[in-house]
Amino acid sequence: MEEAETEGILKEIGLTDGEIKVYLSLLNKGTQTASQLARNTRLNRSNLYRILERLIEKKLVFSSIIEKTKYFSITRVERVKELYNEKIEELKEKEKQIKEFVKNAEKLSEVKLPREEFVVEVHEGAEEIKRVIEHVLTLKKGETVYAIGKEGVLAEYPGIKFWVENLFRKRAKKRIKFVAVYNWHENAKRAKSPYTEVRYANLVGMGDIEISFYRNTLLIYLMTKEKPRVILIRSKDIVLAMISYFKFLWDKAKKM
Secondary structure: OOHHHHHHHHHHOOOOHHHHHHHHHHHHHOOEOHHHHHHHHOOOHHHHHHHHHHHHHOOOEEEEEEOOEEEEEEOOOHHHHHHHHHHHHHHHHHHHHHHHHHHHHHHHOOOOOOOOOOEEEEEEOHHHHHHHHHHHHHOOOOOEEEEEEOOOOOOOOOOOHHHHHHHHHHHHHOOOEEEEEEEOOOOOOOOOOOOEEEEEEOOHHHOOOEEEEEOOEEEEEEEOOOOEEEEEEEOHHHHHHHHHHHHHHHHHOEOO
């Protein structure tokens, strides 16, 4: 058997590179003193003694004193096979533990419906409102933003009109759809922006409020000059309910 194969077997039973060096030296050259081993293995004394202690604990090496000099020798070669069998038993035990772990983990990882996320936040001030609204640009091509209520609520607020127009251009560039049912008014006109469609219905009862929604996000715009606010609600169930209501309005609303 080649030395590389022998080293492979010794590694299989858990020996370190240093332990393999010492064991093979004793196997090939026979009984040796610590000095001889250090010279033959090129290991320093302190490291060598630690290795010898571990090999003695594993019953692969034993020491004897002859004429006041300490010698080291390998024990029965069959001890390697015994350690290999012990290793196999350890692996079998670990295999049982792993199977048990997987079994328990599968039970814990069974698909469970998560609790409905429900978050309500109130954001005030133009800059904070811009940050919240800009989240719509995280949508992907083909996704839809829905809106109902009074048209142009955001654009009416001083200093935000051109920002909103720019946001709409970015949205259209990403091919995110925007569909809205607004309260009819005398100046209502056909939407010209790409990926945008607007219809009108009698929504007078909603007052000066606009509501937009997508994914799990619903935004209520209360853009008074004194204190502009946006109420943000995160709830997939509420958004789904609002989309159903929107479709009802959409079928009854009119194009311009």
